[in-house]
Amino acid sequence: MARVVTPIDLMNTSMQFVTLMAETQTVMAYRMMGMAGLWSVTPHEKKRMVEEKGPAFMEAVLAGTMTAARGQSPDRVMRATMAPLSRKTASNRRRLAKRGPKTK
Helix, strand or coil, X not given: CCCCCCHHHHHHHHHHHHHHXXXXXXXXHHHHHHHCCCECCCCCXXXXXXXXXXXXXXXXXXXXXXXXXXXXXXXXXXXHHHHHXXXXXXXXXXXXXXXXXXXX
């Protein structure tokens, strides 16, 4: 018997999506301020932001595909797909936030 998706499940999925969007925007803002010379970032940040995309999206696709292949509900597939991206954006946000504004 298939699991019934409840409104709480949909709310949890929506909240995970909103959190992912907000953290993504925050990371983008830190990196843009870094490129403008306003935020302290390492010289390797531009290379890092390009190189991390492929592996992160492949991990997300694999997680979502495996969850779908196990016959899970659509909300669980979405959460599984977003989880690797959420971990990466949260990690980037924490790392970049520690660096702070450029003072020189």
